[in-house]
Amino acid sequence: MQIDLSAFHAAFFDEAHDHLETMEASLLRIESEADDEELLNEIFRAAHSIKGASGTFGFHDIGNFTHVLENLLDHLRQGNLAVNSDLVGALFESLDVLTGLVAAAQDGSDIPENIDQVVQRLHAINADGDAPEPAAVQSEAADCETNESPTPPAASETNSKSMEQASESGADPTGGQPVETAANEQPPQSESQDDAKRWKIFLRPATDYFQFGQDALLLLRELAELGRFESVELHQDELPPFDKLEPESCHLAWTVILQTNADQETIQDVFMFLDDDSQLTITPLGQSTLTESESVGDPTRDAVAQTTPEPTTTASETEPSTETIAEDINEQLEQLSADLTTASDKPEPATTAPSPLAESTANAAEPSASQPTTASEAATPAQATPAKPAAKAKPAAAKNEAALGGRSRETIRVDRDRLDKLINQIGELVIGASMVEQDWCKVAAAETTTSMNQLGKIVRDLQEMSLSLRMVPIAATFQKMTRIVRDLSNKLGKKINFESIGEETELDKTVVDSIGDPLIHMIRNSVDHGIESPEERIAAGKPAEGTVTVHAYHQGGNIYIRLTDDGKGLNVEAIRKKALSQGVISEGDELSHQEICDLIFHPGLSTAEKISDVSGRGVGMDVVRRNIAELKGSVGVHSEPGKGSTITVRLPLTLAIMDGLTVRLNQDVYIIPLLSVIESFRPGPSDVKRLAGKVEVVQVRGEVVPLVRLHRLFGIDGAVSDPTDGLLVLVDDHEGKFALLVDDLLGQQQVVTKNLEANFQKVVGVAGATILGDGRIALILDIAGLTALKPALPMPSEEAEQLSEITETQAVDHPANPDESLATSTEPDESTTNNPERSTPQHTWA
């Protein structure tokens, strides 16, 4: 049978990753909860599963390595080794190697360089575990030794096979019985006898043979495939009288003379599943004499004496084909089972053959009509439950089957693309429904409104549900953080207690995947730069052990991840100096503590005094901020000198839907992500200025920001070109603020984002598109992208200062003048769009 195993690779990698995660999670707990046996079992089970499957799918590197690891874990389970930090360290190292091996198998990357080193380390530890234990556990230890001797991975396969045999023969009772009883037992015979072409095989299955699903006929058939039967003898000597016959027990025995080229081992293999209570002798019949084992009180002898009158055919005479002989057996058995059937007929006239033997023979023989079905149904021993007619059992079974259909507790892995398509399609449905709703309102009668509302609600519920499909708990990311804190604190000689709260908090899979790196960067910072060394901490009157907490929670359609440490806080003076030297701020700038803290997100500002391989430098929090901004989230820092820092990341629940500010330019509608919007206002004529005759700027409460004419960027004719006639939307792309000129604000709404790139091409300045309730398409602006489009505006600080001098009198450091606010209250409702995240008060300049 040709089956392409690569079809199962995806599933294998999926579950390997799951197992690796399980192992990591349990390892992280094992040091502190060494008593919890279940932890070890979990790790063992995970390793064991990886091992079993990796070999099957041909990933031998993984299999070999896991084998060594599994030995160590087994020693731990057996108590031969004790959990200590060195060992846990080795296990973590192994986990990393294993992760690397899985990755190597998955995407062809290099296998981990330190694999040999780690294998050596594991071997060394295993050797400790192999050391014989005194007295009581000796046998157990010995068992381990045979099984778990540190073999190099390459040799493990062959070795383990011999080990298997060794341990099996140890477990099997060989006793002083005259016949070989164990199915797999290798009789102590010399190699030369394997050359014998004729074998005498005697088989007497145990009386309970059929109860374990065994079938002697299959054995004989398999045997027949090895060569040719010279003769087959059925021994019925132990068959009890019919009235004492137990139909489910086996009372038969066979002697077969087999001509074959197969060696003894192959013949033994046929009977590999035979249980110990069965009798089996395999005797090579040399050209001449009988072998020893046969002559020693061979029960076959006696059996042969009482055999059925079936004539013994010899090879020399007729040379019947194996098939004929097999058929002979069938016939024989059939005949016998027919006898049995009639004999056991009396208790239940309705059922034909309550014997599995009957079933097997009936099936094997030429189609004996209805017999297979009835026989197998009746195989249920009616003796045990005599009152249960077979007819009744069947509908009940069908019912059970039906009930089972709806009871699957399995999780289903779904291809991400398919899921995205489904969610996308439901997004379309939402849009479609709202279009219908709008049209409906124009024409429909009042009595249909209820049903329309009902439909709308269902559609919204459906959308919510579809979005939840992509939601996964953040636990896996937290686990990575736990690991990093552990590794780093060991490396840096710091004592750190890591707490994670809200692991079950769910967010979009895409967001979870992308937030891992930024979070890890931040936690590295906390451990490396935030938490002081134990000595420093004690000197500062703090507990020697630092605490790093990560806390995830939902709030108002967003996920917050808060990372807190009780370290020394941001070094405000260092940040300031750095910023000065980089020209980010100037000498005269009066910056508040918070403003200085915020500078850590400025590109190129890393304050680590020495470059460490832990958090590096240069690419720092600015990259973190950019990554988070790409996820439509934001990040902020709060720090108190000597007390610690808190970094708060806010992320949208999903990327598929976002809050947007809809604006109009002539006939076109655009959407500005609400996250970027600070405020909207109408400038006075004196607020708009030109710098160097080229660049337009606008003044917002003392701050000078570039003015971007959207209509010009996008080439829209007929839009408002005089800023004092239109409205300006002040946006912030984290690198700076600027104002967008639009005709009007239409409102704020949730939009389902559509990827423009996938459907058309990447357009600079446009993040995507959406379909509005009325069916029109609106482009979603990419604020960061617009920065690239807008006229170059270096904003040299001198010019800015000049400008601020001119307008100094107008600068307002305090919030809006109430009169002015009042004056603007006539603005349409839609224009009062203000990001709730920001404390800047809504203000419109008249």
Add this chain to the structure above:
Amino acid sequence: MSKSALVVDDSTSMRQMVSFTLGQAGFDITEGSNGQEGLDNSKGKKFDLVVTDLNMPVMDGLTLIRNLRQDPSFKAVPILMLTTESQASRKQEGKTAGATGWIVKPFNPTQLIQVVNKVVR
């Protein structure tokens, strides 16, 4: 009448592989991702073969085999257990629990079918 098999393994990839291979060999497949699930899913059905992993969460393979053998309709059904080399001593345990035979991991589809042919026609 097609044959039917119960395949129980907590490893999705292994379960898929075994199920697919047996499916190709003409078996109708019922699956379970652990002993308990296998037991639940087997209720009311009849099988010609059971293939089960041993090491599983919730309910392990041996417990499943013992449970199945309690059920009269499973009395004569061949039960194969999936085992790894290091579990040699468990074969005996498995036999005692009522397993018919075993398949040593790693194995390929051909080997699986070979072993299955030993116990099912």
